[in-house]
Amino acid sequence: MSQAATELVRISGHAGPVPGAGLDREFTVCKLVDTTTCIGCKACEVACLEWNGYPFSETKFDNSYQTMPETAWNYWNLIKFNEHEREDGTLMLLMRKDQCMHCADPGCLAACPADGAIVQYANGIVDFQEANCIGCGYCMSGCPFNIPKFSPEARKVFKCTLCNDRVSVGLEPACIKACPTGCLHFGTKNEMKELAETRARQLREHSGFADAGVYDPPGVGGTHVIYVLHDAKHPELYGGLPNDPQVPLMVRLWKEPLKWIGNLGIIVGVVGIFIHYLRFGPKVVKGERKANGSEGENL
């Protein structure tokens, strides 16, 4: 919320154009998460709860440092821990801060049938407008990152806003503000991409991580949260980060070909019966015509 409604470039379930159609912003925003300097302190988790006004949830212990198995409707920011055994037998504790990725081509928005329940701002933030949410949960199916979560109390779906309320008044997101190691950065997408590539090169050339790289998946048009990974060839190691996330095929098929085939079919059907009536008329039972030749009344 709290961003200018004129800056909307995509609106879910919306018939017709969007207000941000003629807009030309110089930059989009981006969060950079450098997993190689994360220490798993969870300050970002706490800052997220504090800023967004949610109480601390009960933790679910599973023999690791992880607070709970996945993000929740009132827990938008979660560090995923993975004790990874490398080929040489040494252990690595991989830690990735999981939250909404703010895709340039958001699957949640594509799947949403409710007018204005999910919007995308010109600065790249994808935000849920819960007042318009009808609680159908289609966004949960459309998201390739398992981010939107259903609140049984509100009967609506919630997720990370990229601190839209802070960003729109010139502040950085709460999680960035809280990070003590500087593994979290916030800036324009270009700046963050550059910084991430520099860091990845450093890891490759000076730290012995030959496969280090930047995670900015092209399958969803790139994201406004990007990661530096020691091993960019195996993003799944980092708490199940998908290797090549896409807007699901079923959502695409439903929104495009099926919709046109279905609409055409319905129109052909309705026009078809009308033409049939004009050409052949009703079935009239023999011997039940009135004397004046008109068709009988209700037989």
Added chain:
Amino acid sequence: MSREPYLLPNGRVLRYTFHERLVHWLTGVSYVYLLLTGLAFWSPWLFWIAIILGGATISRELHPWVGLVFTVGVSMMYRMWHRQMKETPADKTWWAAIGHYIRNEDDQVPSADRFNPGQKLLFWGFFWNGILLLLTGLILWFPQYIPWSLGFLRLAAVFLHPVFALCTIALFIIHVYMGTAMERGAFGSVIRGDVSRAWANEHHHTWYQQLLRDSTARK
């Protein structure tokens, strides 16, 4: 068939009993609600339907419950009609003459029993699509309880639910057209329950002749 007198004393024929008419309209009214709210979620251009029906949130909450009412209706239809809806070898010759039926050349169409093969298609179409809509609809009702690892089920339901719904819409368009405009007398039969003897003889000759034989046998 029930032991109700199908040949009414006023010279007309009872086509549908009160129970049959009640079940028909329970199913029909619930289907129309499902159709309208479903269309609202189908296309942003039809979202206004949900607003007219009390808002999209209410439509989303009620659609599954009305779906259960529809399921009850279809189940009751199955109970009372499935024997009469059974396909018979004679149906093939009826379908072979479908062109005559469409062109209203009814003297060249084989005589039909209580339900003609077209009505059987409608019945089984709604029955099977109803089951599939129920299964996919249950997934869509509670997406939050489907774990992430079974996400393909949710995605399949997102795509297939409208596919099955479109199949019923095709049947529905033909059914409403034939029941109101095309087949004069049919609409009255599902409201008041009766038709003229000539109507019964013309459209459901085999059924009507059997009624006549039964009635003479009873005397």
